[in-house]
Amino acid sequence: MSAAPIPSRLIFLSELPQCSPRDKVRFLGWHVIVDKYDVKSGTLSLSHTYPKDIPTPIMAFINVDHVLESVRSADLEVGAWINVVGYIIDSKEEKVLKKSRKSSRRQQGTLSIRVQAIMLWSAGMLNVDAYEKALQERLSISV
Incomplete structure (x- = not known):
């Protein structure tokens, strides 16, 4: 089995x-704005801009x-x-991937985290405020 x-x-x-490193996470793009694609x-x-x-x-x-x-070019556009x-x-896995930035490094007042994507898809047209409220309520219940 x-x-x-x-x-x-x-x-x-x-x-x-x-x-923690190797945690499997899911964060929906309702809060995520594509800032740059290298x-x-x-x-x-x-x-991310939540919480405000x-x-x-x-x-x-x-x-x-x-x-x-499987990623569409529209998913890589600024603002998607x-x-x-x-x-x-x-950080050890990051060295294997030969990335230039370090995990959890502060850069210009920003905290940086690295994630290896296993799935990525467009969030489409969203009501961001409604999503933030719904996820906050869900997280409050599960705690």
Whole structure:
């Protein structure tokens, strides 16, 4: 009997710094804006604005090497809203992937987290406020 894959944990992007390396996370693009796509490293740079009063902005660097064939060009455009399922990358794995930025590094007042995407898809047209409220309520219930 084979073991089933571990489920991902639905979180806000701002919660990524509390995750451990190799945690499987899911953060829906309702909160994520594609800030930059680096073709050479296959990395999306995603930012987050929830909660509005977050003291240190969070930047998630998403390695899309494993999902590149299924990613549409529209998902890589600046301003696209996307959904991501992936694993938190620790610094040792990051060296293997030959990435230039370090996990959880502060850069220009921003906390940086690296994620290896295993799924990525467009979030389409969303009501961001409704999603934030729904996810916050869900997280409050599950605690």
